[in-house]
Structure formats: C-alpha cells, structure tokens
Amino acid sequence: MALFEKNWYTVPWKLVPNKIVRYPGGREIDRFRGIYPGADDGRPEAWVGSDTRTVNAAEKGDPNDGCAEVILPDGSKRYLFEAVEANPEAALGAAHIARNGAHVGVLVKLLDAEKQLGLQTHPTRPYAKEWFNSDYGKEESWYVIGKREDSPETPYVYMGFKEGVTREMFEEAYDRGDIRAMEDCCHKIPVEVGDAFFIQAGLPHAIGCGCFVAEVQEPSDITVGAHKLSHGTPEEQAFHKERLLGCYIYNGADFEENLRRYRIEPKTLRAGDWGEESVVIGKSQTPYFSFTRLAAKAPVELQRTGTPQIVLVLSGSGALRCGETAMDIQKADELFIPYGAGAITLEPKEETVLLLCNPAGADYGETE
Template sequence: QFLSIQVHPDDGYARRVEGGRGKTEMWYVVDCEPDAFLYFGFEREISAEEMRRRIADHTITEALHRAPVHKGDVFFIGAGTIHAIGAGILLAEIQQNSNTTYRVYDFGRVGADGKPRELHVDKALDVTLRAPAPAGAPGAEMLAETADFRLRRLAKCDYFTVDALALSGNYRREMTGDSFVSVLCTEGGAALSCGGEEFPLRAGESLFVPADAPGFALAGNGELLLTTV
C-alpha cells in the first residue's frame, strides 16, 4: 500500500516549533514493480486554501505529481517537499538525522485502535512548498570510470553526500577523518577489507566504516551506495 502523504520542516521551523532538526532526504530506487509510482511535489502551484480543502475532501492526490519510478531513479526530497512512497517500490532512504514528520493525508486508514491516525494539517500548511518539486538532485555528477568501477555522485547537500558505485573488480577509498562511510549493497555482492579484516556484503546488507579507519577496499561485482556526512 501507499505510505502516508508526508512533509518535513526545515531546520529553522523545526527548531522553533519542535525543538529539534528538520529533515531532508533522498530516495534511491533499488527495485520496483512495473508501473509503480510515487507522489513527489505538486503538479502545479496551489494555494494554502486549496490544499486544506483537498485534504478535507480526500482529493489531495489529484493535485500531486505522480512520478513513475524505475530501478536506479533518484528523488531528492528537500524539506518542504510533499511526498509519499507508492506500492511495489523497494528503495534506500538516505536522510538527515531527524524523524520530524508531518502527516498530511493517510487515505482514510485507521490504526490498531480503530481510529484514524493523527494528521498534522496546520503544521504541514506552514512548511509545505505548494509547487512542483525541482527535478534532479544537487551535486549530481560522474566522478570516475575505470575498468573496475564506475563512481557517480547522486547527491550532495548540507546533510549528506551519496555516491553510487558500480563495481566489477576492485575499488579503494581513503578515509579523510571527517566522516564515516556507510556502505550499502543494493545488488550483487562484494568483500570489504579494512584494518586487516575482510567482511562480506550481499544485496540488502550494509557496513559502517568509522571516520578514524585507515581506509577500505571493495572487491566483487555489485552495486553499492556510499554515504558520508
């Protein structure tokens, strides 16, 4: 089923209203069923009044942009962008370290207590960018391509940097001491070597390389996401 339609505040609003952080995130589509789609921003700019009315009369999805998804797609969900993950989609979510979420619409579902789950309409109206979402992700570029690997930057923002590694041999990365590296295998498999030890990785598994590690190497055939702050 579709997850609820949500929006996240930026840091300024979250600090002022929630006493915490806002939330920016990125989705990488690992796999999906044919014709799968998700909601990402609006089809056109709308007013706050129209948004409130559409939530109340259950027509909010008619105003949202329905984005078809394919394996390998990237969606950058900046704070204020309304969104919902659709059915039949397996994705990796890289996010700012925050869980501040405003539920806009939940398709009329009820919780375990038989009551509708809480919506946060007023706060959502405060923070939502009621317009089409920007296409693409900030900082996306090709970084390197060799006989052993292809390294693409998927996104770079104030909260995270995500690189996609297509591995068909060997890859080595030196650590700079200013960030960990989260290594997530999305397809195939690889062996990660670090500090004299070797760790196997297969699709769906991840390893966390601490910032003070001397560096690491990957060997194998697969697709991996490398995330830093």
C-alpha cells in the same frame, strides 16, 4: 572503554539487519536479503546504521526502537550508539563531532511500500526547531532499488505541487477531509529501478504501492501528514492545522519543471578499468547528507570522506580489505565505517555495487 578495544575502530563493522514496525509491507526487504518468499509483516522499514529513535519508540515499549546494532570485531553485538559513545572521536572524528555532536548525523533506510503511503511533508531545520523543538529537519532522498511485479498499479511516487496550487486551495481540501483532492494537487510520477529523487523539506510527497527504495535523510523521524487529528479539542485541532499547513512550501511547477527539480541524474565522480563511482545526491542538492553509488568489477580503494560512512551492498559479493583484515561481503550486507578506519579496498568476486552514505561535511571529491 572496558567493553570496546581501541583497535576495533580501525576496521569496518557489520551491522545487524533489522525491520521496523510501521505500515503494510516488508516482503521486498526479506527478498533483498535472500529470504523467500518473504513476508508482508507490517515491518516495511530497515534502519541501517541508525542511532535515531522512532518517534513512537516509547509507545512501542522499546526506548531504542529504530537504533541499529553492530557486530564488533570480537563477534559481540552492541547498539551502534553505545560503540560511538565509548570512543566518539575514533568512531566519528573531531570535525564531525564539532558539526553534528556525538551522533552519526545521517539516517539510511530500506523502505518497502506494499500500499501507498500517506501524502506528507517534512520540516526545514528552522521550522523543526520552532514547531517540534528539534535540531534536525528532515530533507531526504530516495534511490529506487526494486519494484513489486505483482503490485496492483505501476509503482509511482507523488512529488511536488502542480503549477498554480496555493495554500488556500490545499487548505480547502484539508478542511473537507478530501485526501484525494490533496493528492490531486501533486504530480504523480511513474518510477523505474535506478531513479533517484531529492525530497526537499516542505515538498509534498508520497511513495506509491510497489516501490522498494533506499532512503538517505537527515536523522529525524518527524513527518507531517495531510489529515486532521483523529480526535482532539478544537484548540488542538487548530494548532495541528496551523503546524501542518505551514510546513508545506507552496512553490508548484509544471510536470517537466518538477522533474527537473527533484528527479536527480547521478554525476560520475571517478571511473576506470575497475568500474565507476557516481554522486547520486550531493552538494548540489543539500548540505546535510550525501551518497554515492560505486560499481566495481575489479579491486578499487574506497574514497575516505573524513567522516564515518554507512554502506549498503546492493548487489554482488567480495571482500573489504583494511590492512591485514579482510571482511567478506555480499548483497544486502550493511556496514558502518568508523572515522578511525584505515584505507579500505573493495575486492569484488563479481560486479559489486555499494551505496556509500555520508553525513554533513563529508569530502568525497565532488565539486560544485
């Protein structure tokens, strides 16, 4: 604890903005942060409040690639995982540690797709344990916060198998290396700002060109694509094929039923003269994480959840008041709220919108 004072865990912490090298994109993250004209620099993801490492961190030469840094109350910067490790109970709470270990337990991203991402899926927790030796699967969710106006196509997502698609049909296209045919097995859905989607483990999906989303998910970087290995022995190719095709869940539906399953309508959690807070993804979708959208035009106390929280400021400005401490906030700020923080009041200067993201076990007042 020499580097970390106990009272530091009683107030929110600002996070250091990052961008992660992945695939084409990144401009909309810059613009969201007020950087113009912004750059498509191959860093299309920001990992917010993350203590999760990218799957290829070692290849990049950075063993902590993907991990967020935090600005501590004395102005110093450390990795968030270091601050957690220094005092896990103050950072996370004993109940959270019992459920999730001494880890944040949720991963929040900003994701900007200049071009369509590859068709993919993610494993359930049992499948992840069997095939990837991981305690986490990768259920995830998207909240659309922007669209590229100069995108060559109306922004869209692929999501869910069409009715009647079988593993055999999908496998035939895989064997031919026909990615377009595999995509044609799935529904293509135009998106609008404010749309929310839940991506169940095993669901085929791809984010289309021009989409800028906030992604809340299990803290895992396991992705199962829809293509063969670029090289490998016959045995390696066979193992890859079995693991890949077995990860997808073949429970297709017609277009309307598919939307009913996976496009989520937020539910009002509380409202008043100050504004409204809605559950975007909650217990009705997954036990592994949740997040709410709070829009306030007057002071309102944040609902504490019994867990740490990751906060993303989508718009507006103001302050977060915690006891005698007031922290100025503005659009694109990223924050981590330790378990040990006291009551926090949002004092907006204008209508201010927050995403409040929770790990498993959070109690934010939602009923089933």
